[in-house]
Amino acid sequence: MxxxxxxxxxxxxxxxxxxxxxxxxxxxxxxxxxxxxxxxxxxxxxxxxxxxxxxxxxxxxxxxVLFLVCDSIYQRVKERMEDAIDPHQTSVQSLTHAIRSYFQLMDDMQDEVLVMYQEVKSLSRDAQDYVLQKERDMVAMLEQVIVNSLPGEHPEEEIKLIANNIFVQGQMWGFRRWILQRTFTIESYTDTQIQLLLKGLDKEETLQ
Amino acid sequence: MxxxxxxxxxxxxxxxxxxxxxxxxxxxxxxxxxxxxxxxxxxxxxxxxxxxxxxxxxxxxxxxVLFLVCDSIYQRVKERMEDAIDPHQTSVQSLTHAIRSYFQLMDDMQDEVLVMYQEVKSLSRDAQDYVLQKERDMVAMLEQVIVNSLPGEHPEEEIKLIANNIFVQGQMWGFRRWILQRTFTIESYTDTQIQLLLKGLDKEETLQ
Amino acid sequence: MxxxxxxxxxxxxxxxxxxxxxxxxxxxxxxxxxxxxxxxxxxxxxxxxxxxxxxxxxxxxxxxVLFLVCDSIYQRVKERMEDAIDPHQTSVQSLTHAIRSYFQLMDDMQDEVLVMYQEVKSLSRDAQDYVLQKERDMVAMLEQVIVNSLPGEHPEEEIKLIANNIFVQGQMWGFRRWILQRTFTIESYTDTQIQLLLKGLDKEETLQ
Amino acid sequence: MxxxxxxxxxxxxxxxxxxxxxxxxxxxxxxxxxxxxxxxxxxxxxxxxxxxxxxxxxxxxxxxVLFLVCDSIYQRVKERMEDAIDPHQTSVQSLTHAIRSYFQLMDDMQDEVLVMYQEVKSLSRDAQDYVLQKERDMVAMLEQVIVNSLPGEHPEEEIKLIANNIFVQGQMWGFRRWILQRTFTIESYTDTQIQLLLKGLDKEETLQ
DNA sequence: TATGAATGAGCGTTCATTCAT
DNA sequence: AATGAATGAACGCTCATTCAT
The missing domain is CATH 1.10.10.60 (Homeodomain-like)
Structure with a gap:
């Protein structure tokens, strides 16, 4: 490609x-x-x-070169996400597992993600669109997991927003590291975010 | 200054x-x-x-010039936040009001915030620290409102995380505009985020 | 002027x-x-x-400004030389006294003289001529003293050369200071130069 | 180098x-x-x-560029001086030959030497030291020739001063050209300086 | 296929000089 | 007579890009 x-x-x-x-x-x-x-x-x-x-x-x-770098970062992220997500699973566990995997990935690739955040604007319009599409694909994967995992009715907008929140919270771990990593480890950060999310979804879950 | x-x-x-x-x-x-x-x-x-x-x-x-721009952005944000937040109010409404004001502000200053996000790294270490501190101050303001507004015990970490989430969700409206603003208006975005947040905090609220 | x-x-x-x-x-x-x-x-x-x-x-x-500075330096040098030289005296002592005065002066004004040496070329042609004339005047003063002080016949060329040598040896004390001032004090430098000169002129003199 | x-x-x-x-x-x-x-x-x-x-x-x-220019000037000067000086010769002729060669060289390289005189101060401290060392080396070469050539005892200081005088008199031919070259040719200048020097050293020599 | 010397447009920055007040 | 804000030509230097070998 x-x-x-x-x-x-x-x-x-x-x-x-x-x-x-x-x-x-x-x-x-x-x-x-x-x-x-x-x-x-x-x-x-x-x-x-x-x-x-x-x-x-x-x-x-x-x-x-920048394009190639961005592309390769997204490629790696996507591959690892596809490994982590099973689209046929429908339990809440599959959602928390996806989140855990994604956050862990964002922890591993902090630097790369930060670079992408700060430099995509230097790409040409076309290349930006290409990268943006990859991002959309990723959010769509998260949406899919959420839809599969949550019982009950949820308006599409809510699903979309949750997916976006999760997506950004993963990145935020990297680009707000100076603030967050004083208070949290990646594990405690993940736990607390999942907890907040599930409370909101009226779900109980035994963490871990 | x-x-x-x-x-x-x-x-x-x-x-x-x-x-x-x-x-x-x-x-x-x-x-x-x-x-x-x-x-x-x-x-x-x-x-x-x-x-x-x-x-x-x-x-x-x-x-x-970049420093002056960043400084002025934070100055304006801080001023408007201080106007919007009443530190003596303790109702949930005061939290939702703060969030609404902040999100509205982020909508008004989308471009400026985007610039800051992408360019702070071009500042010298000292200037970055200065700007980072302003950011910390703002998150601290949000933490204060949250502590004041929420009845019941909440671990400090949870408070911190919620404040950070709100802070980033405000900015996200701007820097993920190409994705979010297809689905949401700033009003619907604000409503849905508040709804998700309050559900998680086991609070009921009549929106608006 | x-x-x-x-x-x-x-x-x-x-x-x-x-x-x-x-x-x-x-x-x-x-x-x-x-x-x-x-x-x-x-x-x-x-x-x-x-x-x-x-x-x-x-x-x-x-x-x-440079011109004014150069002019003032030469003015000061000239004034002090005129004080030190008595055009009616005809003894060898009057020559050694003139040399001593001049060398002492060059020691006092080392920095100024160095500046002049390095910067005159930045003056306009006209200003350079003006400064050069002052220099010629000074050399002429030395020639006069030499003629008055030395008995016997000396070709004009020899006089001219001696005057120039003395003139430059004075300046050399300042602009070759890094080399000379390791070995000499201004006094020993003066004594040795006078000694060399007078030997050449077949004169005896009790130094100072 | x-x-x-x-x-x-x-x-x-x-x-x-x-x-x-x-x-x-x-x-x-x-x-x-x-x-x-x-x-x-x-x-x-x-x-x-x-x-x-x-x-x-x-x-x-x-x-x-300035450093390269200065370095190349000294290189050329040094090479030609080494050709002209035979360290094993001990006659007065070897001294006068060295002086003649050096003065001739200074005549050939008038412009370059003038540049060096006026611009070295624009070099960095380090580069100035490097150039100064080359100068010291050259003066040392002259000292050597003098020591070899002069019979009888001469205090070290006197040798040093004579070497410095010769060195500067060579340069002076170039940087005081507007004054000296009205009265002298390089040949007559050389002859007269040698005459003055040897008189001082109680030596007779058939010039030329 | 690989190299690296050559190019020059264009950048950030300085500073002598002017002139309205 | 004194001020200092404004100007812009001109400087030193960089670096993405090309192309002959």
Whole structure:
């Protein structure tokens, strides 16, 4: 898919994939450290293990690197979410399990998520739409789990809002870390959020 | 206070205030449009209505403009929050009123808040701390209202988390606008969030 | 004389004199510290005790300040040389006395002389000529003393060269201070130079 | 050695050398004409035959150009002095030969030496020390020749002073050219200085 | 396919100078 | 006579991008 969006002059697709993975790995660290704008293409090339000339054989513009990075982050998030969620399960446990998995994931990928939050606006309109769609897909996955897990009638809007709340609360753990991680561990944070949510849904649950 | 942090070569303090307001007004629009990094100092000067030379009589570095913008946003938010919150009131209504006011405010200042979210990381460490503190102050205000308004015992952690949730949900209205504002108006968004919150707190309330 | 070369918009000549003395005093310190080019007009104004606007009432261009400074340095040097030299005396002592006075003067005004050496080239052609003339006058004074003091025939060229050597050796004490002042004090430096000179002139003298 | 002090982003060392020579050649002319401060980096680039971007591939800061120029001047001076001086010769002729060579050199490199005199102070402390050391080395070479050439006892201080005098008299030919070159040719200047020196040292010598 | 030297538009910033008050 | 806010040309420097090898 990213190959569709970011053309390369190199024909060998396996090589393109390999080089781009090097690039993403190198770039993500730099973007976390100093942000997209303050990272130079030379630094990216160096961190990727090849020359500036080679870098430009695999991308057209610096922005492409950012796109590749964002895309790869969402890819990884999506894969792990799909592993964690079983769409056929209908118990409340399946919801709490999904939340736990997602929050844990957000804890693991704090830095990456923070980068995405701060840098997507540097993408072109098209690329932003592409990334936004991935986000929508993820929220839709959460909506699905909620619908499956909650007995009783719930207006669609409420479902949507809960999904969005969960989604943002996961991210918030990372980008408000300076405030939250003084008071909570990822476990206590997860527990308390689930508790608040389920109280609101008139559910009892034995935590854990 | 910002005068303490951002020195100017101009002596007339009233003039400094006036020019800086011009600057903030001009810069915010540009930052919203194209981000801090892609906005040039010349553009800021032009949008502010004076020359590049004059701009630099009122700041030392480009970053100072960003700081002034962030500071002014928080200033305005804080002022409006203080107007909206009565610390002596103890009813649930005072909480819902605070939330309504805050969400309305976030609706009014969507663009500004978005800018802050995406650009604070471009500030120096010191300036970031300064801004972070303002944020902490605001969350503390929300905590206070929650403590005052909720009968019954609530662990401190729970209070903290609810305050953070409300704070982020307000901002989320702005920075997830492309998703949320398809489904909600600011009113329906506010109502649904309050409903979810109060359900969780085992309170009944006639909305509005 | 400098009033001829550096016009002022102010009529009151006494005031012009006073202000310019303030200026020279302030500027010389700055030039010694950081050089002419790295000193700003604002700094000069501040060090002079008045505003940038006032500064420009007494000069036309920044370069004028440098001229005034150079002129004042030469003025002071010339005055002290004239005090030290008696054109009617004809003994060898009168030569050694002149050298001693001049070297002492160069020791006192090391910094000023260094500044002049490094910055005259920043003056306009005209101003450089004016300063150069002052230098020629000084060398001529030394020539006069030499002619008066030395018995026997000496070709004019030799006199000229000796005068130039003395002149430069005086300055060298200041601008080669890092090397010379490790080995010599101003007194030992003076003694040794005089000794070398007089040996060459087949003269005996009881040093001081 | 200068490669140690002035890093370049270009890897090909031969190319670095070539480009830097272009740079030095271009810059020296400009510095002579208008001084270091009034010469712009774009002018240097143009005079060197490449673009401003390329210039900065071979230096880090404008000051580096000045350092390279100073370094190259001293390098050339040193090389020619080493050719001219035979440390095993012990006759007076070896001293006069050294002086003649050195003065001739100073005549050839008048402009360069003038530039150095006026601009070293614009170098950083470190670079100034480096250049000063080269100067000390040169003076030491002269001291050596003097010690070797002069029979009889001479206090160390006297040797040092003579070496310094010769050193500065060489430079003086260039930086006081407007005065000296009216009266002398380089040959007559050299002869007269040698004559004065040897008289002082109670030596007879057939000039030439 | 890989390299890295070359380019130059464009940036942030400074500061001599002016002029209305 | 004195002030200082305003100006903008010009500076040093960076870095994304290209292209000959």
């Amino acid at each position: 990213p190959e569709k969006q970011v053309p390369s002059t190199i024909k060998d697709e396996a090589l393109v994939s390999k080089r781009r993975n090097q690039m993403i790995k190198g770039a993500v660290t730099l973007f976390i450290e100093k942000g997209f704008h303050k990272t130079t293409t030379r630094e990216i090339a160096k961190a990727s293990g090849f020359s500036i000339g080679t870098l430009y054989e695999y991308i057209r513009k610096k922005e492409d | 910002p005068e303490k942090q951002v020195p100017s070569t101009i002596k007339d303090e009233a003039l400094v205030s006036k020019r800086r307001n011009q600057m903030i007004k001009g810069a915010v629009t540009l930052f919203i449009e194209k981000g801090f990094h892609k906005t040039t100092t010349r553009e800021i000067a032009k949008a502010s209505g004076f020359s590049i030379g004059t701009l630099y009589e009122y700041i030392r570095k480009k970053e100072d | 400098p009033e001829k070369q550096v016009p002022s918009t102010i009529k009151d000549e006494a005031l012009v004199s006073k202000r310019r003395n303030q200026m020279i005093k302030g500027a010389v310190t700055l030039f010694i510290e950081k050089g002419f080019h790295k000193t700003t007009t604002r700094e000069i104004a501040k060090a002079s005790g008045f505003s940038i606007g006032t500064l420009y009432e007494y000069i036309r261009k920044k370069e004028d | 200068p490669e140690k002090q002035v890093p370049s982003t270009i890897k090909d060392e031969a190319l670095v050398s070539k480009r830097r020579n272009q740079m030095i050649k271009g810059a020296v002319t400009l510095f002579i004409e208008k001084g270091f401060h009034k010469t712009t980096t774009r002018e240097i680039a143009k005079a060197s035959g490449f673009s401003i971007g390329t210039l900065y591939e071979y230096i880090r800061k404008k000051e580096d």
